[in-house]
Amino acid sequence: MTDSDDLRRRLAAAVPMDDPAWRAALESVPRELFVGDGLFRFDGRHWTPLHRDRTDPAEWLRLVHQDTTWVTQVDGIAAADATGPVTGRPTSSSTLPSLIVRMLDLARIGDGDKVLEIGTGTGYSTAILCARLGDGNVYSIEYDPHLAAAAADRLHAAGHQPTLLTGDGLAGHRDGAEYDHIVATCAVRHIPPGLAPPGTRRRHRHRRRRRVAAGFRTRPSHRPRRRNGHRAFPHRPDQLHARPPP
Structure with missing residues (x-):
């Protein structure tokens, strides 16, 4: 070993x-x-x-x-x-590995789930999602083109081929819809209440700089603040296409 x-x-x-x-x-x-x-x-x-x-x-x-x-x-x-x-x-x-894994675990993401990740970053959390769910179930968007290119190279070197996009997380990815979970790894002041109305399955965890990962089974409808020039979540409910609760 x-x-x-x-x-x-x-x-x-x-x-x-x-x-x-x-x-x-x-x-x-x-x-x-x-x-x-x-x-x-x-x-x-x-x-x-x-x-x-x-x-x-x-x-x-x-x-x-x-x-x-x-x-x-x-x-x-x-x-x-x-x-x-x-x-x-x-x-x-x-991000510290224990935080990534605990957040994904608490979100109850599991076999067969299709996930949209907003904020690819270094690609580390994306790789963990791929290892757990399979490359075909992972979609990830990064706003910074330099970070996106570096993350793509690293993911491919690790043997993973998720769907990677460069652009504003506000736009989501229509071609991949619908998603079982939306995971945000960007910094936000709080999780907007409009993302998870009463009765919606929701798990989340906050840590330093309020980096957030969350699993939702609803359609986000609240506009949060910008990070690096883009919004983490859409203000229109049809742009991320999360699957509604069963």
Whole structure:
């Protein structure tokens, strides 16, 4: 067993979840591939880049397999491209694995479900969805074209071929409709009440920066704030095409 395999197994074993299939999915995805060639560390004032090619390989693997969020882009500057400390706000990251898996588990996403993910980011959560549901059931939209291209390369290198789109999450993806769940990994102030009216199946979890993943069986109808120039959810109920409750 390689070091990466062992680290993934230990990471997955430490994450509490109801559905063991998510543990198997977590074990199968090489996180080092999706973190890329650099990450940022925050000292309270600055984001300092750490580069893969300047770090001991074993130490790099240990770092990326920690159950923590690694910021990979700050105000559009990729950690791999940064030559020194920067200031600003994180604009992309590899979210801590336990949060991703627990959110998907709590959303009760399971076999045969078709998912639309808004915010591909590094592609890590997309790969976990693919490993659990199969590539044909995963659709993912990313607003930033550079992030979208990098995520596509990483997903393909990992052997996954989900449907990937570049554009505004507001538009959804009509050609793939309908969806059993809509998962949003972008930052929002709150989950708008209009996304899940009373009586709708809904599971969600909030963490730092209010990164949200949620499973809905209703048609969203509320307009949230913009992130990176786009809205996470549509204001028209026909644009994401989530399946109504059975």
